[in-house]
Amino acid sequence: MPTSDKINAQRKKWEETTLKKVISRNPERKTEFTTGSWLPVERTALPEITTDDEYLEKLGFPGEFPFTRGVQPTMYRGRLWTMRQYAGFGTAEESNRRYKFLLGQGQTGLSIAFDLPTQIGYDSDDPHSEGEVGKVGVAIDTLRDMEILFDGIPLDKVSTSMTINAPAAILLAMYLAVAEKQGVRFDQLDGTIQNDILKEYIARGTYIFPPKPSLRLITNIFEFCAREVPKWNTISISGYHIREAGATAVQEVAFTLADGIEYVKAALNAGMDVDSFADRLSFFFNAHNDLLEEVAKFRAARRIWAKIMRDKFHAQNPKSQMLRFHTQTAGSTLTAQQPDNNIVRVAIQTLAAVLGGTQSLHTNSRDEALALPSEDSVRIALRTQQIVAYESGVTNSVDPLGGSYLIENLTDRIESAVWQYLDKIEAIGGMIPAIENGFVQKEIQDAAYRYQKEIEINERIIVGVNKFITNEETPKNLLKVDPELQRIQIQKTNAVKKQRNNQAVSEKLELLRETARRPEQNLMPPILAAVREYATLGEICGILRQEFGEYQESIVL
Amino acid sequence: MAKKIRILIAKPGLDGHDRGAKYIARALKDAGYEVIYTGIRQTPEAIVKTAIQEDVDFVGLSLLSGAHNELFPRVVELLRENQADDIIVFGGGVIPESDIPGLKEKGLAAIFTPGTSIKAVIDFIESCRSKIEN
Numbered sequence: 070m071p072t073s074d075k076i077n078a079q080r081k082k083w084e085e086t087t088l089k090k091v092i093s094r095n096p097e098r099k100t101e102f103t104t105g106s107w108l109p110v111e112r113t114a115l116p117e118i119t120t121d122d123e124y125l126e127k128l129g130f131p132g133e134f135p136f137t138r139g140v141q142p143t144m145y146r147g148r149l150w151t152m153r154q155y156a157g158f159g160t161a162e163e164s165n166r167r168y169k170f171l172l173g174q175g176q177t178g179l180s181i182a183f184d185l186p187t188q189i190g191y192d193s194d195d196p197h198s199e200g201e202v203g204k205v206g207v208a209i210d211t212l213r214d215m216e217i218l219f220d221g222i223p224l225d226k227v228s229t230s231m232t233i234n235a236p237a238a239i240l241l242a243m244y245l246a247v248a249e250k251q252g253v254r255f256d257q258l259d260g261t262i263q264n265d266i267l268k269e270y271i272a273r274g275t276y277i278f279p280p281k282p283s284l285r286l287i288t289n290i291f292e293f294c295a296r297e298v299p300k301w302n303t304i305s306i307s308g309y310h311i312r313e314a315g316a317t318a319v320q321e322v323a324f325t326l327a328d329g330i331e332y333v334k335a336a337l338n339a340g341m342d343v344d345s346f347a348d349r350l351s352f353f354f355n356a357h358n359d360l361l362e363e364v365a366k367f368r369a370a371r372r373i374w375a376k377i378m379r380d381k382f383h384a385q386n387p388k389s390q391m392l393r394f395h396t397q398t399a400g401s402t403l404t405a406q407q408p409d410n411n412i413v414r415v416a417i418q419t420l421a422a423v424l425g426g427t428q429s430l431h432t433n434s435r436d437e438a439l440a441l442p443s444e445d446s447v448r449i450a451l452r453t454q455q456i457v458a459y460e461s462g463v464t465n466s467v468d469p470l471g472g473s474y475l476i477e478n479l480t481d482r483i484e485s486a487v488w489q490y491l492d493k494i495e496a497i498g499g500m501i502p503a504i505e506n507g508f509v510q511k512e513i514q515d516a517a518y519r520y521q522k523e524i525e526i527n528e529r530i531i532v533g534v535n536k537f538i539t540n541e542e543t544p545k546n547l548l549k550v551d552p553e554l555q556r557i558q559i560q561k562t563n564a565v566k567k568q569r570n571n572q573a574v575s576e577k578l579e580l581l582r583e584t585a586r587r588p589e590q591n592l593m594p595p596i597l598a599a600v601r602e603y604a605t606l607g608e609i610c611g612i613l614r615q616e617f618g619e620y621q622e623s624i625v626l
Numbered sequence: 627m628a629k630k631i632r633i634l635i636a637k638p639g640l641d642g643h644d645r646g647a648k649y650i651a652r653a654l655k656d657a658g659y660e661v662i663y664t665g666i667r668q669t670p671e672a673i674v675k676t677a678i679q680e681d682v683d684f685v686g687l688s689l690l691s692g693a694h695n696e697l698f699p700r701v702v703e704l705l706r707e708n709q710a711d712d713i714i715v716f717g718g719g720v721i722p723e724s725d726i727p728g729l730k731e732k733g734l735a736a737i738f739t740p741g742t743s744i745k746a747v748i749d750f751i752e753s754c755r756s757k758i759e760n
Contacts, residue, residue: 185640185691189667197669200696201640274642274666314645401645405740438740440722441692514648521649525743534741543723550692624665626651 072115080115088112105359106317106516108482114474117481127372127481131467133387135375137368137480138468139426140391145464150422151429152454153230155397157182157207158441159550160558161217164207168222170444174451179222180230180431182206183240188275190236190610193558202555205441206232210562211603215243216250225253229260230305230395230429235277237264238286239609242597245298249601261302261351261395264290267328268307270504270620272314272513277610280501282585282617286592287332288339291346293593302351304332305395312355313401315517318366319483321355323490324500324509326374330491331500333382343382347389356418356425357399363418364470365479367394367425372480373487396422397431403438407533408544411435412449419457424470430454440547507625514625562605569603577602578612585616629759631751632682636664636673638701641691646718650686653744659751670700678710683758684751687717694721695728702733714754718742 072080102110118124129135132142141147154171156179157164168179183206186198192210193202202208209215224247233240241262248258266283269276276283287304294301308316308325316324329350336346354370356363374392378384398418403411412435422430432450434442442450463469470476497503504510523529530536577599584595599609635651637644644666651663662680664673677685685705687698698717705711717729718738726737736750 189640191640197640199700200693201691204692205641269642272642274644275640313643438720440720514652517645518649518652521653525745547722547724549722552695622665622667624663626648626655626663 072117073119076115104318104362104479105357106319106362108319108362108479108486110361111475111478114478116474117478127477128471134379134390135372136391137372138471140371140393140428142467144426144467145423145458146467149458149464150427151178151228152176152451152458153178153180153395153429153431154447154451155180155182155232155431156447158184158205158548159203159207159554160561161207161209161214165218165220165222167444168218171447171451172222172227174448175455176451178228178230178429181218181232183231183233184208185275187240187606188233188235190239190277190606190614192605192607193555193562195607198555200555202558203550208554208558209240209243210558210605210607211565212243212246212600213561213565213603215240215247219244219247219251223253224248224251225257227259230263231260232263234263234266234269234273234275235283236606236610237262238290238593238596239600239606241290241301242593242600245597246601255298256300258298259300261305262290263307263353264304265307265328265332265353267331267500267504268310268325270622271311271324271509272316273307273310274622276620278613278617279620280505282613283620284332284335285339285588288336288341289591289593291336291341291349292339293591294349295341295345301349303346303349305351305353306332307353309353309355309397311513312357312399314513315401315520316513317516318357318359318362319486320490320512320516322366322370322373322483323487323494324513325352325354326370326377326487327491327494327500327503329374330377330381333378334499337382343378343384344386344389347378347382347384348386348391351428352392352394354394354396354427355399356396356422356427356430358402358414358417360417360421360424361470361475362479362483363421364424365476365483367396367422367427368468368471368476368480369483369487370394371426373484373491393428395429395431396425396427398422398433400433400437403433403435404531404534405438407539407541408435408439410533411438412453415450416453416457419453420461420463423457423463426468436544436547439544441550443546443548445546505623507623510623510625565603566605573602574599574604574608578604578608581609582612582616585613628755630660631684631755631758632660632662632680633684633686633751634662634664634673634677634680634682635686635688636668636676636701637666637688638668638670638673638697639689639691639693640667641689641693642666643690643719644688646690647686647688650688650718650744650747654747654751657744657748670697670704673701674704674708674710677705677713678708682713684754685713685715686747687715689717689719689721692720694719695725698729698734699732706733714757716747716750
């Protein structure tokens with residue numbers, strides 16, 4: 070609904086008098102102002118919602134459809150978001166120490182970073198793992214590593230998020246097996262696995278299997294958890310990495326929700342009832358620098374998903390219509406130059422996430438453009454969240470920017486641009502063909518290229534990089550992973566292989582192979598059985614690689 | 627006429643962060659070079675094979691996972707073993723300042739860290755032109 074005639078007439082008058090007088094003397098800094106993702110930004114936004122009915126339809130009340138203002142009625146007045154720092158490096162012992170440090174600093178949930186071999190289903194002694202063991206996360210080969218990782222951390226008391234995708238079923242099985250050993254029941258476990266393979270094909274790169282068997286693994290997890298691990302978030306449908314790859318805010322929401330649609334379709338095709346799994350779907354977004362655009366983005370995402378779930382998939386349970394999400398501040402905005410400036414960037418991004426109504430948040434550390442974060446840097450990042458939570462006052466009201474003319478204007482703009490993408494993707498035949506033919510990657514790359522070019526020609530200012538440059542010394546105290554680590558990890562795994570019942574391992578792996586060949590059967594039980602016998606991650610993925618084949622990247626430049 | 631310079635942009639190791647690699651590939655192409663991009667998750671062996679088959683003048687390696695000390699020198703070593711050490715190797719990514727001297731000692735001609743402008747990369751390539759044309 071456009072702004073009322075009365076206000077429009079007054080605007081015209083203002084433009085011709087007050088504004089014109091000033092602009093003729095002092096022109097504005099630019100001819101056009103846009104958000105970080107090139108959406109037009111009005112000089113002064115005016116009220117566009119003019120009737121009560123429009124208010125109720127577009128915004129409503131927090132905790133109710135369409136959830137624009139938030140998924141809970143009290144939001145942070147009831148409980149603050151979960152402060153969850155993504156961490157993990159080196160061996161399970163070292164990561165276990167870092168988790169205990171973070172919990173001791175007031176962090177309220179764990180977030181496990183696995184190394185790349187683990188994420189791609191290779192053991193530490195695999196030739197593909199050379200140089201990568203323990204680098205960007207912790208190396209996990211067998212259940213033994215997982216036991217060490219959670220040593221002294223009661224799994225019924227923490228919620229744990231695991232960034233694991235292609236082998237998500239296996240790491241979840243290991244977590245369940247650790248819980249068994251701690252005497253914790255599956256229905257007491259709280260946490261999330263990322264389990265979002267489509268964005269791996271698009272942006273993140275840790276895929277193993279082709280789409281069809283990958284989607285089977287995902288729906289098998291949905292089914293298994295609905296029965297056995299009811300509090301578990303079975304997927305975290307992620308726009309974070311899509312944005313990091315250079316997507317705009319609109320693309321981030323559009324491609325993430327399009328992935329979400331694909332997962333819902335897959336589960337429905339597997340015979341599940343929408344309300345039996347949809348309330349366990351969770352999302353993961355990026356908080357970038359443009360504060361107002363980001364707040365609008367989160368609000369738009371909630372409104373669109375609610376409509377998709379209600380109108381397209383006929384979900385009845387309001388929980389199935391709620392878009393709950395984790396947020397991480399934007400690693401790609403951090404600069405190697407003047408790294409302390411990154412603390413400020415992260416603070417702005419933290420505000421964006423909180424004003425946007427996030428359920429949990431990771432704040433990046435100032436030194437991430439240089440190396441893995443040091444303990445000091447991680448502490449500052451966590452303190453940033455705590456300052457926003459306890460000192461800023463923005464937690465006292467639900468959706469405090471709701472009703473800002475500009476925020477509502479941007480929320481509407483983002484929503485309509487996202488629907489355009491969703492229609493286009495549907496016309497292509499859904500997200501899988503849109504990825505396989507490179508459409509999604511090309512859209513992102515074009516945006517990434519435009520963004521970088523703007524920096525190159527100083528059209529987009531990055532403080533300390535292309536303006537306000539200083540000569541500086543290289544920072545010290547960067548964290549380094551011990552290069553000996555790979556050898557130590559291989560020794561540990563070899564020792565496990567000697568101690569375990571190898572006959573039982575072979576039997577369980579054969580059972581897994583048999584199940585893999587029967588698409589109507591659930592893969593979780595045989596995976597859990599193999600994990601309990603200390604079969605390695607690489608052995609389990611090896612069987613599945615033989616049965617399912619491997620995905621080949623479609624290279625788009 | 628100046629020789630048309632051929633460049634292979636490659637992603638060794640398991641790291642999927644390809645935003646930088648793809649940007650460099652496209653920007654170098656726009657600057658008039660012939661550019662080939664390998665895609666992610668390439669072994670050093672596969673990269674060297676492609677470099678030789680495609681008869682490139684440069685290999686640009688991009689890595690953000692921290693495995694550069696192991697994987698970058700391995701590419702140089704394999705090129706040497708295959709009598710292709712006339713191919714100039716450079717690298718980029720999240721690479722701590724303190725690792726750069728070691729990498730240069732092992733045969734990396736240049737290392738570009740975050741925030742590098744495309745002009746710096748082009749200047750480097752052009753500074754090697756006389757070496758390539760001989």
